[in-house]
Amino acid sequence: MSVRIESNVLNVFNPATGKDVGTIPISTINEMNVIFTASKKAAVDYNISSLHYRGRLITKFRKQMVARMDDFIQIICDETGKKSEEAVTEIFTSVEHMKQAVKLSKVALSPERRRTGLLKTKKATVVYEPMGVAGIISPWNYPLILTVTPLIEALLAGNTVVLKPSEQTPLTVKLLKEVWDDATNVVDIFQVVYGAGEVGHHLVTTSETDVIC
Numbered sequence: 001m002s003v004r005i006e007s008n009v010l011n012v013f014n015p016a017t018g019k020d021v022g023t024i025p026i027s028t029i030n031e032m033n034v035i036f037t038a039s040k041k042a043a044v045d046y047n048i049s050s051l052h053y054r055g056r057l058i059t060k061f062r063k064q065m066v067a068r069m070d071d072f073i074q075i076i077c078d079e080t081g082k083k084s085e086e087a088v089t090e091i092f093t094s095v096e097h098m099k100q101a102v103k104l105s106k107v108a109l110s111p112e113r114r115r116t117g118l119l120k121t122k123k124a125t126v127v128y129e130p131m132g133v134a135g136i137i138s139p140w141n142y143p144l145i146l147t148v149t150p151l152i153e154a155l156l157a158g159n160t161v162v163l164k165p166s167e168q169t170p171l172t173v174k175l176l177k178e179v180w181d182d183a184t185n186v187v188d189i190f191q192v193v194y195g196a197g198e199v200g201h202h203l204v205t206t207s208e209t210d211v212i213c
Helices: 029-046 051-067 069-080 084-108 145-156 170-184 197-205
Strands: 003-006 009-013 020-025 112-114 124-126 133-137 160-164 190-192
Touching: 009 170, 020 069, 020 170, 029 133, 029 160, 029 190, 029 197, 051 069, 051 084, 051 145, 051 170, 069 084, 069 170, 084 145, 133 145, 133 197, 145 160, 145 170, 160 197, 170 190
Parallel strands: 133 160, 160 190
Antiparallel strands: 003 009, 009 020, 112 124
């Protein structure tokens, strides 16, 4: 365990040294509902945005992550107890996945023609549409890559995202959210809620999320 839950606050510490790292208030149900409402509203436009626009956002995000690499290394090591080499590997893997996901989305999410069999005068096309608001719960052991992977894929598919990081490693995702806001200026497309089981339960059971990744 690398967190103490006290008085509705997550107190994070380094499991290797026992040193306190930081605190984050646990999201209340009312705060979560405000976030869901904002995410739902943002989805109206984002769900119909172009792949080109989504790819540009992710590219800006990726470049800002690289610029803040030292900050990511520090926070990953602090709240997981990992060595810096492991944190560097996680960052490089994350940004490479982002780069490749943008490229692959242009193929994977493009409309596809289908044969119509005996209906020779007809045309058939498969069109991929966003679900709406995607809820994500990410684990603690690789707090960056196992957050970035579902996050980027949900965003590229046109969904807005409400994400709950593990209560063990929330600070990496807090930094990730800060980087997203700075890089894109579209804060409601990707939002974060913090807490343990109760927060996760509300995220997956509320009618405001359309898909859980």
